[in-house]
Amino acid sequence: MTFVQKHPAVLGTVACSFALSQPFFYYMAGPLQENDQLTESRSLVFGMHDEAVHALQKKLKRIKLYEGTTDGKFGIKTEHAVKQFQRRYNLDITGRANKETIHQLMEMERDYYLESLKSIDGPIYPGSRGKDVESLQLALYYFGLYEGEIDGIYGPLTKKAVTQFQTIYDLPIQSTVDEDFFKVLYTGDQKRISQKVILLKNQETSNITPLANHLNTATNTATNTSASSETNGNIGTSPTHASQGTGRLIQTARAYLGTPYVWGGESPQGFDCSGYLQFVYQSIGVSLPRTVDQIWSSTLPLKRPSVGDLVFFETYKPGPSHAGIYLGDGKFIHAGLDGVTISSLSNSYWKNRYLGARRVNQY
Template identity: 30%
Template sequence: MALLSPRKTVMTASLAVAGVVFASPSGAEASFGERTLSYGMSNNDVKVLQEKLKEEGFFNFHTATGYFGEITKQAVKDFQSANNLKVDGIAGPQTFGALTNGSGSGGSAAPAPVKIPDSSLLREGSSGNAVTLLQEKLKELGYFTASVNGRYRSDTVEAVRTYQRTNQLQVDGIAGPQTIGHLNSGNGKPYSPEKPPANSGSGSTQLPTNTVLRLNDQGSGVEALQTHLKDHGFYSHSVTGTYGPITRDAVRSFQRAANITVDGIVGPQTFNALKNWTGSGSGDSGSGSGSGGSGGNAGTLMVGSEGPAVTELQNELRTLGLFHVQPTGYYGSITKQSVKTFQQQWNMTADGIATKATIQKISQAADVHREDAGSGGSGGSGGFQVMNLIADASTFIGTPYVWGGASPSGFDCSGFMQYVFNINGKTIPRTAAQQYNFGKSVSSPSVGDVVFFETYTTGPSHNGIYIGNNQFIHAGSSTGVTIANMNTTYWSTRYLGAKRLH
């Protein structure tokens, strides 16, 4: 049996005390410092290197992983710079000497970690340096086991989903601001295959394939359904195994987002859509629903807050047409901007922080909108709901304008109307003029009514859905789908009237 050098024996013992266990090296394996370590390598010597860098204050992850990725390379470069060595990110004889002889200079402050850019969403199909850094961080923590290649494919999706589930974030396989922010913070839990993922429940999460689930059903199939809906951000309650009204509403929300038949019944079409779902029920790109919550109903809510109070706030903002994705319970950048927009509309301090006064004002405004929707005939045959119409329309904000377009790849004004009404079970004509003639005239618009304008030609040539507070959502030729104010000079001078199309 090969003997360890005294130096390596001491290091192994100290790491065992720290809770990091190494496999014993074979006789053919070089001891630490006898071979150069560089980017892409993965072995026990890299773990020793990371531990030594950690002791010197240059490697800031909780656990040495044994993988020499971008983070380890940067830590080596920072150590080399602090010790007047050649800065190349490669651990060779000079770097080993400074580390093992105790002559290294520890940083006066922890070096800045390599951060993943958070300016855009990373999802399946993405590629580039940001994906490389994402894979590096996931690999450092043990979630990503494939080769780092900068391509966001199924293996990266699964690694992100596992990270999100373990760290109690919104599970959607998409690296958005919250997931990236959590990774950049250095607070991510290392992967532990012995630990069951959060929210896994006691039963199987395998979706059934040969059954239909509907209201009042019970059992493991319903548990699996609720778990998958919860992972995708459509269900924020406890997994109970009982198919009640809340589960039915979550199913409907998912069906609407997946653009399939909306009936609240889970059959083969819905099961297949759930299994293959790559979209997000979350808005704050990868946000967690959070079961607890910082910031109660009576407190101030701000970026980082989470829990039921945030979910309620997001629902109210969605009612007002200001929050354009599914509520997540996490107060991220999208929620902040929605609050800020509301504050600007009401001449409040526009800082994006939901104080008690802001929350009360949002609630009051949402109540008015709901009353307007009720007086405007929110019910109707086929279960038509005005607030669903507004919520669905708002999810397309940012979609580009395309002349003759009538799909999510691009809309013109009347194509947008026809599409949104259609997914809510209402068939209306195609052009603005036809829709004007089809609708029932109203003296003043209520939420959900369609407002018409005379723009490039005589008669009704443009329209949008009224969302209250003198605002409407429409597909503008220069803006794409957006929200506009009817009181501006341009729109007020071209206004023809409102029609009810539902």
């Protein structure tokens, strides 16, 4: 079976060097979802303490370079593990997890989980056993879909993960998977897969809407709400706070409606969630941190949002992981999967994930 490889080859023999620290995996967030946290950070250095460091530690632990606890604290053991990784792959040995180091780590990890798909010979169906099924399970685990042991048995959990991937990628729903399925699994758009897996897992937890409807509409909610929905249960609104920059802030935010979502994007060519907020606030001379949780920590809590305030949500991980700018009338503007769009706080998806409003203290 031959696939066109879309990613550059990493140094060394990945299958040999990427030894697993444990024989079995259980779903928390797949390695691909951890990449989302890492790419939002410019560089991880000694002394930092956040989710991106936690993701880095988990990746380094899988390849037996990190021996400490995955506590999100960048200490001596984490720095030592980063240096070992940099030495192994002929990178500058700084102990800092910069973009080059993170990219190399993600590429190596991707190859470990997906390269064996190319050697699968023939279709796989429920009841199949062996190395080919292990390769399938590893790939589905990488994407955050497979939740069981890597045991080489095509059972109910493998079938569930296969069906979920087929749903995400609009493939025919069938239990038997063949070369066409493996090709999409290997060459598919990882950004698209990662974000839709997050939405799928959130939908599983909350049972808000049917799966297909949720995947297609969760980030493109209706914006035409009646005046009576201006207050939504716990989510109220307060009169607009007076600020010289509010009008300019909202004008800038709206000017980029429709700008596409780009993972790690922070320019009009494409934004991710926090990159968009950072760019818009910079237009009025206000600097925001790069990640949503850092923005949350650096802002002031409010009982109710006013125009120009930030509204925060818990999506793919505990704590603040998505945010937007409040526009009034129960609406907010944000960079979602469908690009910069306006959504409503009354929508069940956002209402159930709402954490609160906060104000930038420089603003």
